Amino acid sequence: MQIKGDAKLLRIFIGESDKSHSIPVYEKIVLEARKSGLAGATVFKGIMGFGGSSRIHTAKILRLSEDMPLIIEIVDEIDKIEKFMPELDKIFEKANCGGLITIEKADVIKYVSQKK
Amino acid sequence: MQIKGDAKLLRIFIGESDKSHSIPVYEKIVLEARKSGLAGATVFKGIMGFGGSSRIHTAKILRLSEDMPLIIEIVDEIDKIEKFMPELDKIFEKANCGGLITIEKADVIKYVSQKK
Amino acid sequence: MQIKGDAKLLRIFIGESDKSHSIPVYEKIVLEARKSGLAGATVFKGIMGFGGSSRIHTAKILRLSEDMPLIIEIVDEIDKIEKFMPELDKIFEKANCGGLITIEKADVIKYVSQKK
Numbered sequence: 001m002q003i004k005g006d007a008k009l010l011r012i013f014i015g016e017s018d019k020s021h022s023i024p025v026y027e028k029i030v031l032e033a034r035k036s037g038l039a040g041a042t043v044f045k046g047i048m049g050f051g052g053s054s055r056i057h058t059a060k061i062l063r064l065s066e067d068m069p070l071i072i073e074i075v076d077e078i079d080k081i082e083k084f085m086p087e088l089d090k091i092f093e094k095a096n097c098g099g100l101i102t103i104e105k106a107d108v109i110k111y112v113s114q115k116k
Numbered sequence: 117m118q119i120k121g122d123a124k125l126l127r128i129f130i131g132e133s134d135k136s137h138s139i140p141v142y143e144k145i146v147l148e149a150r151k152s153g154l155a156g157a158t159v160f161k162g163i164m165g166f167g168g169s170s171r172i173h174t175a176k177i178l179r180l181s182e183d184m185p186l187i188i189e190i191v192d193e194i195d196k197i198e199k200f201m202p203e204l205d206k207i208f209e210k211a212n213c214g215g216l217i218t219i220e221k222a223d224v225i226k227y228v229s230q231k232k
Numbered sequence: 233m234q235i236k237g238d239a240k241l242l243r244i245f246i247g248e249s250d251k252s253h254s255i256p257v258y259e260k261i262v263l264e265a266r267k268s269g270l271a272g273a274t275v276f277k278g279i280m281g282f283g284g285s286s287r288i289h290t291a292k293i294l295r296l297s298e299d300m301p302l303i304i305e306i307v308d309e310i311d312k313i314e315k316f317m318p319e320l321d322k323i324f325e326k327a328n329c330g331g332l333i334t335i336e337k338a339d340v341i342k343y344v345s346q347k348k
Contacts, residue, residue, distance in 0.1 A: 009334065011222075013156065013191070026280065034282050040245065040332065042281035042301040047186075048142065049158035050150050069158040070279075071189070073303070075245070075334060085225070092228065100156065102125065102191060102222040106243075106334040109317070112324065127338075129272065129307070163302075164258065165274035166266050185274040187305070201341070208344065216272065218241065218307060218338040 003039055007108045008081045010074040012088070013100040015051065017067040020095035026070050028091050036084050039076045039111070046070065051098060075106055119155055123224045124197045126190040128204070129216040131167065133183040136211035142186050144207050152200050155192045155227070162186065167214060191222055235271055239340045240313045242306040244320070245332040247283065249299040252327035258302050260323050268316050271308045271343070278302065283330060307338055 018025040026043050033041040049069035074081070081103065092099055134141040142159050149157040165185035190197070197219065208215055250257040258275050265273040281301035306313070313335065324331060 003332070007334070009336070013158065030280055030282065040281065040283040040301075042245065042278040042303065044160055044276055044303070045279045046158040047161045048146055049156065050146065051156045069156075071158065071160070075332060089226075092226070098228045099226065100119070100191060100224065100228075101226040102123070102224050104125070104220060104222050104336060106336050108332065108334050110321075110324070110331070110333040112330045112332075129274065160276055162274040163277045164262055165272065166262065167272040185272075187274065187276070205342070208342070214344045215342065216235070216307060216340065216344075217342040218239070218340050220241070220336060220338050 003075070003077055003108045003111045006078065007075055007106050008078050009104045009106040010076075010081050010084070011102045011104070012072040012074075013051065013102075014070055014072070014097065015067055016045065016070050018095055018097035018099070020091065020097075025091060025095045025097055026072055028095075029072055029088065032087050032091060033074055033084065036080070036087060038074055038080055038084060041072060041074045044071045044073070051100070075108070119191070119193055119224045119227045122194065123191055123222050124194050125220045125222040126192075126197050126200070127218045127220070128188040128190075129167065129218075130186055130188070130213065131183055132161065132186050134211055134213035134215070136207065136213075141207060141211045141213055142188055144211075145188055145204065148203050148207060149190055149200065152196070152203060154190055154196055154200060157188060157190045160187045160189070167216070191224065235307070235309055235340045235343045238310065239307055239338050240310050241336040241338040242308075242313050242316070243334045243336070244304040244306075245283065245334075246302055246304070246329065247299055248277065248302050250327055250329035250331070252323065252329075257323060257327045257329055258304055260327075261304055261320065264319050264323060265306055265316065268312070268319060270306055270312055270316060273304060273306045276303045276305070283332070307340070
């Protein structure tokens with residue numbers, strides 16, 4: 001597997017408790033990313049935060065420990081990222097959850113497939 | 117709430133133990149971000165790191181478990197981020213703590229307010 | 233210490249269990265970053281993910297709790313980041329592990345050395 005120098009960083013901000021048919025949305029996204037042949041995906045869990053619902057449901061803004069904000073990070077070539085977007089859209093539609101998806105430019109300096 | 121395509125990612129690197137009048141600085145920043153109507157803020161906790169004091173106080177460089185490095189991430193339109201900066205400055209001045217604030221370009225692909 | 237406005241964000245994606253002579257690679261990178269006089273380094277631990285080995289060893293894609301994906305983040309001036317790259321290369325060569333290294337542009341808005 002190779003990533004060329006001109007790549008993109010896809011970042012998905014969602015909630016830990018967002019589910020689609022009882023499966024966490026973040027798990028669905030990681031599994032779909034693997035299925036789509038993307039170079040990698042990593043999920044990070046926040047310790048505090050608020051999201052899109054802040055203006056509507058103020059009581060839920062500061063989330064409890066089982067509903068922490070998450071970021072999923074995926075780095076790959078722009079073509080692969082773009083191909084993945086409709087799959088991501090489908091997951092969000094089915095889950096009917098909120099979320100923020102951003103894309104940033106990232107130069108890939110080195111990419112070594114893990115040997116083990 | 118809407119974020120247009122051309123947004124910014126504000127990232128604030130501070131320490132978990134940085135406090136302002138006994139309240140953690142990261143809590144102050146998240147609460148202020150919410151008050152300022154920003155689209156969201158998320159705090160991530162590192163497992164190891166060193167910061168600005170590395171050259172001066174070498175013994176404290178590798179922080180213990182209650183003083184881990186944190187990143188606060190805020191994505192919103194450039195106007196809202198810029199409006200927030202003076203508030204952030206005030207928090208840092210009152211806390212008299214160190215920190216690194218960076219801004220990156222981020223294209224917002226999708227933004228869905230959470231329904232719950 | 234000063235970081236000028238035009239800086240770079242170096243991000244290193246590796247595995248928690250990647251070791252070089254029984255020392256975790258992420259520890260080596262943080263210590264080397266400090267030795268090289270970089271402004272700071274922070275390690276974040278993911279809760280789920282897959283990396284470069286996904287196509288080869290499918291059974292190991294979703295890693296267990298002691299081999300979680302990590303990101304190391306380093307912000308500094310481009311010159312210092314570039315000087316650090318050969319050191320980083322050496323660490324990866326010795327460890328013989330996989331990994332992804334990206335560089336992004338980041339504007340440093342504020343940088344205050346920690347006083348304590």
